[in-house]
Amino acid sequence: MTKISVTFEIDDTKLRGASDTHLATLWHVVQANPAPHGDKHAGEIAERIAREIVRRWLGGVEPELWRHQGRSYYWSNLCRFARYEAGGAPGTPEWDAGTWVPRPAPDTGSCDGGARGDR
Structure with a gap:
């Protein structure tokens, strides 16, 4: 060749x-x-x-929608510091009548929350 x-x-x-x-x-x-x-x-x-x-x-790729929203920061912090106690069974009107109650603070063993720099 x-x-x-x-x-x-x-x-x-x-x-x-x-x-x-x-x-x-x-x-x-x-x-x-x-x-x-x-x-x-x-x-x-x-x-x-x-x-x-x-x-x-x-x-051909669907965009990811609603991953980041303005309220996400607040929702994240709410879930960090509180938990929802439902007012009734899921799917009932009473469910929505529940309340948010504080989560107990983590016990770090120090008054400053462990932010002393000795970690």
């Missing part, structure tokens, strides 16, 4: 229309590009292809 050269032409304006298989092939091609590391154009096309791959991947 004789030595052959293969050339790829990539039109970055058509990446959105490329099939997933073709896009994956382009990713491998740009990574195998013999251009020196740090080459401006090699890096730019690799980044464009990577961004299209990520755009498609995230397009």
